[in-house]
Amino acid sequence: MLSTSNGDLAARWTRLRGERPALRIRDAAATLGVGEAELVALGVGRTATPLASDWRALLNDLPSVGRVMCLTRNEHCVHERHGRFDDVQVSGPHGVVLGPDIDLRLFLSNWRYGFAVREPLKSGERLSLQFFDASGEAVHKIYATDETDRPAFDALIARYRAAAPVAMEISPRAPGAPDRPDAEIDVEGLRTAWRAMKDTHQFFGMLGKFKVGRVQALRLAGEEFSRELPARALRSAIEAAGADGTPIMIFVGNRGCIQIHTGPVKRLVETQGWFNVLDPTFNLHLRDSGVVRVFSVRKPTDDGIVTSIEAFDDRDRNVLLMFGERKPGKPELEQWRALVARIEKQAAS
CATH class of the missing domain: 3.40.1570.10 (HemS/ChuS/ChuX like domains)
Structure with a gap:
């Protein structure tokens, strides 16, 4: 198991960012051999705020923030959709969002860590909620946009801020069982x-x-x-x-x-090995x-x-x-x- 308290990780990431400033955090985590959540957690107290793991309540409150951009991805495909959280239904470890724009199937038993992340940009600040599984891999991200109610988004973060520091331990994912003959x-x-x-x-x-x-x-x-x-x-x-x-x-x-x-x-649009859909409310990167x-x-x-x-x-x-x-x-x-x-x-x- 790995822990984000490792000061060596912060030094390694700082060095990597200096060498490859355009490297995305998911790829940086893979390069460093850690979970993406570990790199996000290095920013606690500065760029990252741990969230309490009351996912049901948090999801039910998301309609209050207005329009956002939701991002879900796997290793080879990124799916980005703009819209509102409408018709949120959570029952036990399963949830759905059934709005006309944001349409999700949620498997909350695999949500382990959550953070509000404030990334400084030349144009201002990029604000998001980011959720990770036990291996530190991102399972879902929600970004504020120009159409988001920022005071409501900030209030939601304050409401679900973790009361105590998150003890993070990352467990590498077990390989899937092979198919039978x-x-x-x-x-x-x-x-x-x-x-x-x-x-x-x-x-x-x-x-x-x-x-x-x-x-x-x-x-x-x-x-x-x-x-x-x-x-x-x-x-x-x-x-x-x-x-x-x-x-x-x-x-x-x-x-x-x-x-x-x-x-x-x-x-x-095709760009450097990626095939993209670049529409106003939907982006796909394959x-x-x-x-x-x-x-x-x-x-x-x-x-x-x-x-x-x-x-x-x-x-x-x-x-x-x-x-x-x-x-x-x-x-x-x-x-x-x-x-x-x-x-x-x-x-x-």
């Missing part, structure tokens, strides 16, 4: 259960029932349900949606949060090299087939999920199905 999977049973699904949320229960990994299931299910595509197909699908205005849903998540964009994407496997996937529901494009990295971790815009009780957009069919045809040619 394909020969041990009941493939026909898996396909039968898949065919009987009534809701997309049943998919995860099905994986557990058959003790099969997600990518493993996509490989074994057969073309009735899943087709592997070239890695470039994910980017092609986003570009196609941008070109024809197909409204889509983009899910990006980690162990503590899944963040969802619903709507069109318009301004698509590291092309991180996407190793892509599948088109079809799941039966009471509303008809629901089609997705799912991307994974070299360790079979999900990078991004993409759907056509839809609501429960309504069938999938034919425009989205046609888009996926075009992507599959391109891949086959």
Whole structure:
């Protein structure tokens, strides 16, 4: 276990910032072999304020601060969405935010540390709430913007400031269990259960029932349900949606949060190995090299087939999920199905 009281870490980070001033804090933490939370905690008393871990109450109070920018990321993809915290619902370790702009699925059992962070900039101060898991990895961040009620944001920080210093111990994340051999999977049973699904949320229960990994299931299910595509197909699908205005849903998540964009994407830009959506209320930053496997996937529901494009990295971790815009009780957009069919045809040619 590691502790942020290590004075050597502060010296190492100061030296690293001098050598690479543009390095982002997540990458600095990886370079130094520590959790990002440890670097944030070095600023306690100056740039960082520890927060009490009453996540339910804090989340329920967030509508009071007005519009913010929410950021959720994994190793290869960053999802940024502007809007208000509306319709916040927290029950035990699970929470959802179901506003028209901020749409989140929260897994609060993996939220361990929280800080209010004030970063000095040439143009002023950047204020945020940042939440981390037990390994020190950021699970969710909420940034004040020009549209935020700053007095309300400051009042929220004061209200949830930790009463005592946070004793931080970082536990490296245990590696995930490897998939069972394909020969041990009941493939026909898996396909039968898949065919009987009534809701997309049943998919995860099905994986557990058959003790099969997600990518493993996509490989074994057969073309009735899943087709592997070239890695470039994910980017092609986003570009196609941008070109024809197909409204889509983009899910990006980690162990503590899944963040969802619903709507069109318009301004698509490539910069130094990253493929970006740079729209006024939605930004996406996708590291092309991180996407190793892509599948088109079809799941039966009471509303008809629901089609997705799912991307994974070299360790079979999900990078991004993409759907056509839809609501429960309504069938999938034919425009989205046609888009996926075009992507599959391109891949086959």
